[in-house]
Amino acid sequence: MERNKTKEQTSKEKATPKKQESQTGQRQAEAPMEHTAQSMEVNGLNAYYGGFKAITDIGMKIAPNKVTALIGPSGCGKSTFIRTLNRMHEVARGGRVEGEVLLDGEDIYGKNVDPVQVRRKIGMVFQKPNPFPTMTIYDNVVAGLKLQKRHKKGELDDIVEGSLRQSALWDEVKNKLNDSGMSLSGGQQQRLCIARTLAVEPEVILLDEPASALDPMSTMKIEDAMLELKKRYTIVIVTHNMQQASRASDYTGFFFIEDMGEPGQLWEFAETEKIFTRPERKETEDYVTGRFG
Amino acid sequence: MLSALASRLNLLKQLRQGNFGDAVFKILAYFFGLFLLFITLFIMYQLLFQGVPAIREFGIGFLWSTEFDPVQQQFGALQFIQGTLVTAFISMLLAAPIGIGIAAFLVEIAPERVNRIVGFLVEMLAAIPSVVYGLWGIFVLAPFLRTYVEPWLIPVVGWIPGFEGPFRGYSVFTASLVLTIMILPTVAAISRNVLQAVPRDQREAMLALGSTRWEMFSKAVMPYAKGGVIGALALALGRAAGETMAVTIIIGNARRVFTSVFDQGATIASVIAGNFTDASGGVYISSLFLLGFVLFILTLSINVVARLLIRATSTGPTNPTGGF
Numbered sequence: 001m002e003r004n005k006t007k008e009q010t011s012k013e014k015a016t017p018k019k020q021e022s023q024t025g026q027r028q029a030e031a032p033m034e035h036t037a038q039s040m041e042v043n044g045l046n047a048y049y050g051g052f053k054a055i056t057d058i059g060m061k062i063a064p065n066k067v068t069a070l071i072g073p074s075g076c077g078k079s080t081f082i083r084t085l086n087r088m089h090e091v092a093r094g095g096r097v098e099g100e101v102l103l104d105g106e107d108i109y110g111k112n113v114d115p116v117q118v119r120r121k122i123g124m125v126f127q128k129p130n131p132f133p134t135m136t137i138y139d140n141v142v143a144g145l146k147l148q149k150r151h152k153k154g155e156l157d158d159i160v161e162g163s164l165r166q167s168a169l170w171d172e173v174k175n176k177l178n179d180s181g182m183s184l185s186g187g188q189q190q191r192l193c194i195a196r197t198l199a200v201e202p203e204v205i206l207l208d209e210p211a212s213a214l215d216p217m218s219t220m221k222i223e224d225a226m227l228e229l230k231k232r233y234t235i236v237i238v239t240h241n242m243q244q245a246s247r248a249s250d251y252t253g254f255f256f257i258e259d260m261g262e263p264g265q266l267w268e269f270a271e272t273e274k275i276f277t278r279p280e281r282k283e284t285e286d287y288v289t290g291r292f293g
Numbered sequence: 294m295l296s297a298l299a300s301r302l303n304l305l306k307q308l309r310q311g312n313f314g315d316a317v318f319k320i321l322a323y324f325f326g327l328f329l330l331f332i333t334l335f336i337m338y339q340l341l342f343q344g345v346p347a348i349r350e351f352g353i354g355f356l357w358s359t360e361f362d363p364v365q366q367q368f369g370a371l372q373f374i375q376g377t378l379v380t381a382f383i384s385m386l387l388a389a390p391i392g393i394g395i396a397a398f399l400v401e402i403a404p405e406r407v408n409r410i411v412g413f414l415v416e417m418l419a420a421i422p423s424v425v426y427g428l429w430g431i432f433v434l435a436p437f438l439r440t441y442v443e444p445w446l447i448p449v450v451g452w453i454p455g456f457e458g459p460f461r462g463y464s465v466f467t468a469s470l471v472l473t474i475m476i477l478p479t480v481a482a483i484s485r486n487v488l489q490a491v492p493r494d495q496r497e498a499m500l501a502l503g504s505t506r507w508e509m510f511s512k513a514v515m516p517y518a519k520g521g522v523i524g525a526l527a528l529a530l531g532r533a534a535g536e537t538m539a540v541t542i543i544i545g546n547a548r549r550v551f552t553s554v555f556d557q558g559a560t561i562a563s564v565i566a567g568n569f570t571d572a573s574g575g576v577y578i579s580s581l582f583l584l585g586f587v588l589f590i591l592t593l594s595i596n597v598v599a600r601l602l603i604r605a606t607s608t609g610p611t612n613p614t615g616g617f
Contacts, residue, residue: 091500093405120503130494134516143512144502193498200502 037234038104038121038203039064040085045101046263047077047084050094054080056263058099060253062204067226067235069245069272072255072287077264078238079127081255082206085236086122087115103203120148123202127209129189131181131196138177140192144200159199167195168225187218194225198233205229207237211244223248242288246276254284337589344583346575355583361548361564363571368580370587372550376560377591380465380540381533383554384472388533389526391473392480399481400488401510412485419478427539430471435462435543438470447555458553461545466554468544472536476529483528487521488514520603527599531592537562561588 040062047055055077062068070078083089084097087108100107108118131140141160145151151159160177164170169191173184181192190210197205207226211219219241226235226248239245245252252275256267268275268284279285286292307316347368351358358369395415399408443460450456460466491514499513500506515522545557546567559567561584572578 086501088497088501091497116503116505119501124497124501126494126497126501128494130492130498132495132498132513132516134519143499144504147502147504147508147512196498196502 035232037064037232039234040204040236041102041105042085043100043102045081045084045097045099047080047089047098048094048096049080049092050096053263055084055255056265058266060266060269062234062236063251064234065230065232066250067230067237067248068251068253069249070236070238070253070255071240071242071245072264072267073257073292074240075264076255076257078255079208080264081266082208082236082238083124085204085206086124087118088124090115120144120200121202122204122206123197123200124206125190125193125197125208125210127212129186129193129213131184131189131192133180133182135181136178137173137181137184137192140181141195141199143196148200160195163195163199164192166198166225166229167191168221168228169195185218187214187221190214190218191222191225194222198229202233204234204236207235209238209240212240219244242276242290246272252276254279254281254287256283256287337586340582340586340589344579344586346579347583350576351580355580356587359550363568363577366574366576368576370561370584372548373559373561373564373584374587374591375550376465376544376558377534377562377588379554379558380469380472380544380560381530383466383469384476384533385526385530387470387473388477388480388529392477392525392529393484393522395477395481396484396488397510399485401506401514412482415478415485416482417478419482423475423536423538424542426471426475427542430467430539430543431463434471435467438462438467455552455554458555460555461557463543463545463557464555465544465551465558468540468558468560469554471539471543472533475536475539476533479529479532480525483525484518484522487518487525490521491517523599523603527596530595530599534560534592534595535562535588537566541566561585561591 042058042060042062045055045058046053058081060068070082072078080089083092085101089095089097097109099109101109103118103121107113108115108122132143135143138160141163142151142156145156145159161170161174164173169188172188173179173192176183181189184192190213194205194207194210211222214222223244226237229235230250237245237249249272251270252272253269254267254275255264257264268279268281270280275284276288279288304316304319307313307319347355350366351368355368355370356374357371358367359371360367360369361372362368399412399415403411439460439462447460495513495517496509499509504512540560541563544559544563546559546563547557548559548564551558565581565584568577569581572581
């Protein structure tokens with residue numbers, strides 16, 4: 001908890017790289033855009049919807065400042081799993097979790113842990129772009145910040161620009177920040193959602209098939225943004241796109257479901273290169289080579 | 294003229310192309326659409342037409358005259374407009390927060406089963422005939438207020454202008470409370486539907502940014518649902534302003550301007566209901582029609598203002614028709 005506290009105090013400085021040199025001893029040595037994000041570790045995780053067990057006995061180490069891709073056929077629990085990583089799973093009706101998920105060594109399902117605090121540190125981007133339709137582009141980006149404490153207008157302006165730059169959207173929207181978020185195209189909306197997530201300065205970013213509804217150009221832009229983002233954040237991404245996983249990720253987890261109605265399992269987890277070139281299990285090979293799924 | 298209309302609708306072209314179904318559908322759709330418009334305008338015309346003798350007699354001064362004397366054949370509307378607006382306003386003031394609160398509780402907090410069952414009950418409440426509410430108001434609520442509420446309410450609010458004077462069981466205040474209970478289901482049921490229609494991804498988006506459930510509700514759900522909720526309130530306000538039976542039973546039907554809500558009063562609807570049997574002579578009946586016209590315009594303007602409010606305050610997906 002000690003460390004988290006420091007983090008919150010410093011989040012303001014982190015948000016605006018220019019001012020980073022001031023005050024915080026902890027961050028002083030780092031280059032503006034480099035930042036050691038936190039790692040995650042999952043042990044013996046089961047997740048349920050009511051009586052239905054969706055995933056079983058997942059164990060995984062998520063390395064800091066790397067992109068971890070989760071692949072596998074539909075309905076095998078990838079999305080359920082990624083939602084357990086920031087306690088969004090329990091928002092669904094009957095959503096329930098067993099096992100532990102450690103963020104920097106601390107169980108986010110611990111007794112005294114507030115899910116609200118967890119989600120501030122572990123951001124999430126959803127499958128379907130979901131900007132807030134009643135807000136402007138600007139307000140969408142700062143929506144999360146406004147939940148926390150008061151920021152000065154100039155400070156917010158800096159954060160908005162920084163976040164939109166990181167999500168590769170700035171140039172397209174800088175002249176219409178006061179337009180509705182809904183005026184953007186689907187791909188732009190999704191990058192707006194990424195910017196919104198970045199603005200609150202999380203440690204980990206979860207992306208649940210962020211490009212599944214987007215055209216190839218938008219997908220490319222998001223992938224490019226991801227490569228940039230991992231310098232600062234730990235990234236977990238669910239994807240159906242094999243090329244995307246092999247191009248953009250460092251580690252890959254293959255989820256598999258043996259029979260209909262069985263819970264999904266983490267079938268194989270290794271460096272991306274290994275999963276795609278010499279996987280250990282036959283199902284993994286069949287999947288990555290496109291023989292099913 | 295008919296052929297001009299037909300060509301405008303491309304009917305002949307469609308028929309030539311053998312597109313018979315489309316042509317029929319178009320005719321029917323136009324017919325029913327215009328039919329509704331016709332009925333509305335016809336009612337408005339009738340009210341105004343029947344009101345002409347009264348207009349001749351009293352002119353625009355009818356609106357701010359407080360005379361209502363069948364013997365002298367002198368009629369005015371001000372005290373009834375006051376009664377209508379005050380009862381509608383008080384009941385809105387009470388029903389809006391409670392109704393939205395009920396809806397928020399059911400949708401955001403209550404377990405699914407409670408939401409379903411209570412939601413159904415709330416919709417049932419809306420279907421209870423208003424005379425039943427009136428009966429209950431006069432035999433249960435009024436005595437209850439007199440016995441238990443008055444002793445401590447009067448010392449607290451008695452000094453505020455508008456709350457002075459003796460407390461009567463049959464009063465504007467009691468009528469407003471009964472109205473509140475009557476429109477509460479309307480507010481709660483429609484707000485509940487509107488809140489339920491807010492997409493899950495909107496809630497999740499706010500939660501994932503590290504919001505509490507309250508922040509999620511106030512910053513993501515309510516803005517999204519705002520148009521529909523205002524629509525619910527407009528509908529309820531219209532109902533409160535036009536409610537007749539329950540109010541007639543309970544408001545006391547005093548045909549004068551009241552200075553305290555604990556006094557007796559009358560609304561436009563209640564004065565019409567209370568006088569149509571006695572009405573004889575052209576100007577008397579005509580005045581009742583004219584009162585009806587005033588009420589019509591009053592509720593119409595309430596709705597128009599509500600819609601303008603929605604349009605002015607929404608930048609998003611909010612349905613400008615108010616969600617119903």
